[in-house]
Amino acid sequence: MAMIQNITIDQDCDFTETLTIKDSTGTVVDLSNETITSSMRKTHLSATAYSFTTAKVSATDGTCTIAMTDAVSSTLAEGRYVWDLTTTDSSGLITRRIEGRATVTPSVTRS
Numbered sequence: 001m002a003m004i005q006n007i008t009i010d011q012d013c014d015f016t017e018t019l020t021i022k023d024s025t026g027t028v029v030d031l032s033n034e035t036i037t038s039s040m041r042k043t044h045l046s047a048t049a050y051s052f053t054t055a056k057v058s059a060t061d062g063t064c065t066i067a068m069t070d071a072v073s074s075t076l077a078e079g080r081y082v083w084d085l086t087t088t089d090s091s092g093l094i095t096r097r098i099e100g101r102a103t104v105t106p107s108v109t110r111s
Contacts, residue, residue: 004025006100010078012107015068018057021097028062028068028098033090038066040083040102050076054085078106 001024008013021029021036038052053068067087084099 002084002096002099004100005098006103008070008103008105009073009076010105010107011078012070012074012109014070015073016065017067018065019085019098020061021062021064023097030088031059031062031064031087032055034059036064036085036086036087038083040079040081042079043082044082051097052083052085060078065109073104074107076104080102080104 003022005019007015007017021031023029036054036056038054039043039049040052041049050068050072052068055065055067057063057065072079080100081104082099082100083102086094088095
């Protein structure tokens with residue numbers, strides 16, 4: 001079962017979140033041999049997905065980042081979305097590690 005984590009993304013801004021990946025028992029996952037993928041959609045049935053850029057911070061400590069540029073966040077309508085993060089191991093097993101709601105807050109200042 002995936003951990004639940006809600007995030008907030010400011011429209012027209014760069015977004016970065018550092019996450020610690022744990023398994024269903026709460027044990028930190030060694031990400032050394034894992035590929036990380038993360039995206040969000042308006043609803044789980046939406047055809048359009050917005051991908052996060054992912055990077056390992058410390059593979060053995062199970063930490064990674066998800067990021068979205070201001071160019072991408074500027075295309076998002078304000079409101080609620082759903083998002084998740086999955087890992088794929090060397091055998092091809094895909095595991096959903098984190099899921100939750102993403103709230104996009106509207107931008108007032110424009111450049």
